Amino acid sequence: MRRRTRRFGFWLLLLAYGVASYWVFTRSTPVINERPVTIRFAHWQIERGPPDGVAAAIKRYEELNPRVKVEQLLVPGATIYPQWMRSNLAGGMGPDLMEWGMWMSGTKDIPARYFEPLTAELAQPNPYNRGTSQEKIPWEKTFHDQLLGPRRDSPDPGQIYAVTISETSVRLFCNIELLKTITGSVAAPKTYDDFRQILAKVQDYARRTGRLIYGLAGSRDNGLWVAENVFSGPLLGVTRELDDPGYLYLYDRNALAAYLEGRWNYHTPAVEAGMTLIQEMAKAMKPGFLQLLRNDAMLEFFRGEAVFIYTGTYDATTLRRMSTFKVVPMRLPSVTPDDPVVGRYVIGIGGEGSGETGVAIYLNRNSAHKAEALDFLRFLTSVPGNQLFTDNSGWLPSVNGVRVPDEIKNFREYQLGYTLGQAPFDIIGSEMNLVWNQNFYRLMGEHGSVGQFADALDQAMPVAIRKDLQNEMRNTLLLVRPQDSIIVATAELAAGPPADEAQSVRQHGMEAGQTMSEGLAFQMQLELEKTAGKK
């Protein structure tokens, strides 16, 4: 009897193995819960919060759409994501939806090559907003900033390529108990000079007590973020001078061309003033911070070895969940014309705008499931979808009509003021950024000086900046060339039969965008030719 049972068990096992093998070799999909369509969504927001927020939205979406499965791919950002993204896209294996950022060096050509414009879809209401305050409003206008970033970062001036799912600002997060211990007060700095005084007190306290404490938690990332903020203040006047087109906004190509024309350099007094402020910030961080990453700064802060950490509100959930002490977000005050050190170079208070939305998600042009991917994007950026994201991530929403939880409400209190340039003069091109980083050490340490740093930059920048402007022009043409065949093909589809009005609108939109981009390429070419012999 026992022997028969064993034999039966053996045959049952063998049968199960056979069925499993058959399934694996012929289907390669899960036995249960199979859905006809799987879309993949890749992003690098692996901090505490966003993966939970996206997962909650996916769960609800899959309930509403039983045909579709959405996979969330979390890929570490700073080091891996750009290479991972490029190799997957080039190999035709890119996910259906992907995050991309203008600041990712060496990837500026990606949207033009691989992403699909969403302009036409954005002009229509988002169906998932039915029954909400955003019903019947064009999708584009349901975003808190009407997609400022994707419109600005579009490779094609007439098109919008992405939608955003959150909104971030940058704040000083303070270990309030430590601040009180050192300064005797918990008051937030009201002026930039107040902040400077606090940093001096921290330095003095550390020297007196022998405790390892710095004003700012240090890392390369956090250092660059704070540098960008303080650098911008004195640059407002320079930017205004360079704004020939009258945009009240300086595009990288204009700043690069103006350098080649000799209209500014790193010895321009206001630029030197900006670098002086960067030096002050760097001195408040631990030596060697440039070798450290963002996580190192977080650990330094969690260990109670820094009073402040300057980071985006994207780290707020992590800070709140992992700190053993009370963390209070504060605004880093803008440098103003009455600042005792650099005030004479400052034309007015710098503004943070009214909240630019971020975490821009793009649709892969070669996606096998474009319609489904677009549909999920609509859900994620609808009032109910974005509410799920916000509630489960602790991040601000990007969409109007979403309730903001109390604990993050103050992230939306923005400093109003001049906003004339999107980027300080350290990140307006990838080549020039490399030169900046290679020489940054000249500003640091006991023997670091602004003059020495500026000398080194002005020695190397003409070549680097020329290359950056050439790259800008090349990237623009990269977009323009393939449009010829797409425009002609769209015109043919528009002509029918039957005539297709939507294709006709698309054709004329593309023609307008292509002409604008060609104009920009010509302008850059002219600038390069005009300044060819200059050093």
Place this chain on the structure above:
Amino acid sequence: MLTAAASASPGLDQAWTALVNSRPKDVLRVLDHDRTSRPERLAWAVAQMSVQPATDDNMRSAESVFTELAGGDDEIAAEAAYLQARLYQLHYAQPDYAKAAELYQALAARRPESHWAQLGLVKLAMLKLYVLPDTTVAGADLLAPAEALLTQIHEPLLQRDLHLQIGQAGIELKQPLKRLLPHLVAADRVGGISGTAHEDLIVQIGVLSLRAGLPAQAKDYFERYLAEYPDNVRAWTIKRQLADAEQQLKAEDSR
């Protein structure tokens, strides 16, 4: 008039759809051995100029088809002639702007009302603004050659695009503001510019009008910007500019 679409077959529709989706290889695979009609030959040549890697050999094969098609008397001929000019302007490794200009001009002379000839005039005007200026006359007006072409363009959207380009070139070429501003205003009046280009244009007309001593026009555009983009990052600065415009207007009134 025979357009490619007028004789459309399902296969041809698929070819155009593949080209819209940047899949020229699919088109070549189907049409490499069977392209008897003019529309099929056009689709094949368009695919040939788009396929990667882009080489001059590919462009030459495409050009020989465009040249043959351009000799006809239909819309395909105009399309082919336009694309031939584009090859010289943009697609060959070494651009030949003079040749491209010559081809745009010839197309406009032969079929002035065709959309492709009209679009070609926009491109021709840009060549004249930036890379083929009239150097025979000392102190020549840099915008005039493009403005002359504007009179030959009858499609409003293309007029708009050229107005915009003349205005932008005027800034780049440091022309007087009062000379270039009417072009920007004309582009805005036609409307339909989307995305950040629209927003930039409104700000630009306002700011340049203020600089040019046209505060009433500046005020109009600043007010329009604030109505359309109340929360935008530039709104705060524009409110200051609007105050400046109003002050200038008051000063004018009290004079």
